[in-house]
Amino acid sequence: MSDYLLTTIPTPKQNYNTFASRLLAWFDECGRHDLPWQQHHKADADIYAVWLSEVMLQQTQVATVLGYFEKFITAFPTVQDLAQASWDDVAALWAGLGYYARARNLHQGAKQVAQFIDQTGQFPQTVSDWQMICGVGQSTAGAIVAMGVRGRGVICDGNVKRVLTRWAAIDGDITKSATSKELWVLAERLTPNINSGNYAQAMMDLGATLCTRKKPACHRCPISSDCIAHHNGNPEQYPVKPKKTDKPHRYAFAIQLTYMGQTLWLKRQHPSGHGIWEGLWCLPLIQTDADTFCHAISAKLLCPSSLALSQTDMPLGDGQIANVLAQKISKPAPICRHIKHTLTHFHWHLAIVSITADDKLIERINHALSDVHAKFTWADGVNLAKPAAMDKLIG
Numbered sequence: 467m468s469d470y471l472l473t474t475i476p477t478p479k480q481n482y483n484t485f486a487s488r489l490l491a492w493f494d495e496c497g498r499h500d501l502p503w504q505q506h507h508k509a510d511a512d513i514y515a516v517w518l519s520e521v522m523l524q525q526t527q528v529a530t531v532l533g534y535f536e537k538f539i540t541a542f543p544t545v546q547d548l549a550q551a552s553w554d555d556v557a558a559l560w561a562g563l564g565y566y567a568r569a570r571n572l573h574q575g576a577k578q579v580a581q582f583i584d585q586t587g588q589f590p591q592t593v594s595d596w597q598m599i600c601g602v603g604q605s606t607a608g609a610i611v612a613m614g615v616r617g618r619g620v621i622c623d624g625n626v627k628r629v630l631t632r633w634a635a636i637d638g639d640i641t642k643s644a645t646s647k648e649l650w651v652l653a654e655r656l657t658p659n660i661n662s663g664n665y666a667q668a669m670m671d672l673g674a675t676l677c678t679r680k681k682p683a684c685h686r687c688p689i690s691s692d693c694i695a696h697h698n699g700n701p702e703q704y705p706v707k708p709k710k711t712d713k714p715h716r717y718a719f720a721i722q723l724t725y726m727g728q729t730l731w732l733k734r735q736h737p738s739g740h741g742i743w744e745g746l747w748c749l750p751l752i753q754t755d756a757d758t759f760c761h762a763i764s765a766k767l768l769c770p771s772s773l774a775l776s777q778t779d780m781p782l783g784d785g786q787i788a789n790v791l792a793q794k795i796s797k798p799a800p801i802c803r804h805i806k807h808t809l810t811h812f813h814w815h816l817a818i819v820s821i822t823a824d825d826k827l828i829e830r831i832n833h834a835l836s837d838v839h840a841k842f843t844w845a846d847g848v849n850l851a852k853p854a855a856m857d858k859l860i861g
Contacts, residue, residue, distance in 0.1 A: 478692040480634070485689060486658040486665055492688035493668035498675070501528065502535060505613055506664050513589045513614035514545045514579075520606045521572050525565055528674065534563050545589075548573065549580035557745055557851035564854065565810075566743060571601025591615050604650075613663040621666045622646075622653040625673025630656075631705040632677065632695035640705040677701075713808070717759035717815045719768060720749040720859055721787060722802070723831070725823040730831065731850055733841035735782040742809065747843075747850040749818070749859075750787040753780075759815060767798040768819050783840035790830050795821065807855040818859050 498504070503519030505511035518539060522531045538559050542548040548556070553573060560569040578599050582590055590596045596607035605623045612619030622630075627640060630652050638645035658665055676683045684696045695701040723730040731747045752773050762768045770791035804817035823831070835842050843850075847860070 477694060478697055480692045480694070482655060485633075485656050488688045489668045489672065490658075490661065490664055493664060493671060496686075497668055497671045502532070502539075504667065506667060511614050511616055511663075513610065514548075515539060516614035517545075517575075517579075517602075517606075517610050518572070520609050521568050521601065522563065524568060524606075526563065530563070534560070545576050545583070546580050548576040553745055554851060558849070559851075561746065561851045562854045562857070566746060566853070567740070568601065570745060575600040575602060589615070591617065593619060609666055612666040616663055618657070618659055618662045619666065620650070620653050620657045620662070621669065622650050623670070625677075626653060626669045628679065628705055629669060629673050629677045629689075632682075632701045633689055633693045635694035635698070635704070637704070637706050640707055645706075713812050715756065715813045715815060716753065717756055718751045718753045718817075719759075719762070719773070719801075720751055720816050720818045720856075721791065722749055722818050722820045722860070723787075723823050724820070725828050725844060727846075728844040729847055730787075730823075731843050731845060731847055732781070732783040732787075732835075735841065736780075737782075741781060743853045745851075747847070747852050748856055750784050751781070751816070752784060752788045759817065762801055763804055763817055765798075766801050768801055768817075769798045770795040770821075782838055783835050783842060786834040786838055786840065787831065790827070790834050791821070794827055794830060803859060803861060805855070805859050807858065814855070816855060816859055 499507065501519075503515045505516060519531070519535060522535055522538075541555070541559055542551055551573070553570075556569055556573050557566070560566065563569075579589065582595075590599065591611070593604070593607040593611050596602050596610050597604060602610070605621045605626075608619035608621045609623075610619065611617045612621065627649055630636065630649055631640065634652060636645065636648060636652075638648065640646070640649075672687070672689075676687050680702065682701050684690045684693070684701060687693065687696070690696045693701075695704050721730075730750065732750055734741065734743045734746055734748055736742075736744055754773065758772065770788075771793075773788045773792050799819050799821045801817050802820050804815065807814045807816060847856075
């Protein structure tokens with residue numbers, strides 16, 4: 467007979483009925499109540515502010531969003547102001563926040579919402595109506611309805627999925643539709659009919675402040691008593707995601723063409739309309755291969771005649787610039803700086819190539835760009851809406 471007995475602590479019985487009340491009590495005492503877009507302490511909710519914050523917070527931390535939100539809503543205090551604004555004005559205030567498709571969808575969505583208000587006299591009121599708005603998915607729609615409209619809305623964003631997979635020990639691949647469906651069913655069951663706005667904020671706060679990806683503070687969590695992952699001592703194993711694959715690497719030369727103190731900037735326009743940095747101002751970018759890029763970096767020189775144009779979905783203007791330089795510039799141009807900029811799906815290696823243009827080159831470039839109706843300007847670039855990589859590259 468063994469000298470000792472192995473004992474196990476039974477898995478806690480989950481209390482679905484008190485989940486929301488425990489969470490709301492914690493939120494009242496420990497949640498965040500001073501974020502500029504929060505509406506729960508106001509008599510009348512600003513639906514537009516809730517929507518704007520939900521879009522900005524997608525894949526972006528609160529600390530980063532704070533400054534952008536204040537500037538954005540000051541410039542466009544109402545959805546009508548945003549709907550009537552030019553894309554250049556919108557992009558200028560979004561520049562640096564990343565994931566620029568969000569801004570394009572928000573701008574288009576504002577036009578839809580403004581039209582909806584003109585027709586009905588109010589903002590969309592239901593989750594289904596909000597999901598008809600450009601860029602608004604199921605969870606964002608639920609958040610807007612819960613916190614803005616103050617109806618019943620269910621959310622299941624990244625923070626919520628992390629909380630729920632741990633609490634219920636849902637071990638399916640979170641990227642699979644079956645797991646997503648299971649999570650939405652659970653989120654629907656746990657969301658209260660009353661006060662779902664505070665509940666939504668509480669769930670997001672819990673995921674952001676306690677139930678974090680690494681080193682969750684389970685000892686302070688209001689739902690840890692029946693959280694299966696906490697009971698099993700393995701919360702960091704949830705949510706289950708597929709193993710990350712290495713991101714591919716891309717290479718490009720950024721051509722800094724200067725003339726009389728001004729620099730050539732192209733507005734990114736892809737044939738598909740959905741390319742990287744669409745609608746933002748960039749230096750002309752000429753993609754190349756790793757060997758050519760590394761050789762040029764090593765030599766700190768690039769011969770424009772060596773540029774190979776094998777890229778697809780090339781933004782309007784880049785190819786024209788490359789062709790003109792290949793034909794008209796015979797001397798190597800200096801490479802001043804190079805950076806590695808990581809995007810969602812790939813690493814982009816960029817090197818800035820400095821070329822001073824004369825009158826003949828300027829005439830040729832302007833003519834080539836005008837022929838294809840590319841949008842371009844000669845400017846110092848300070849006030850242009852640029853991606854963060856451009857500011858990082860030019861220093």
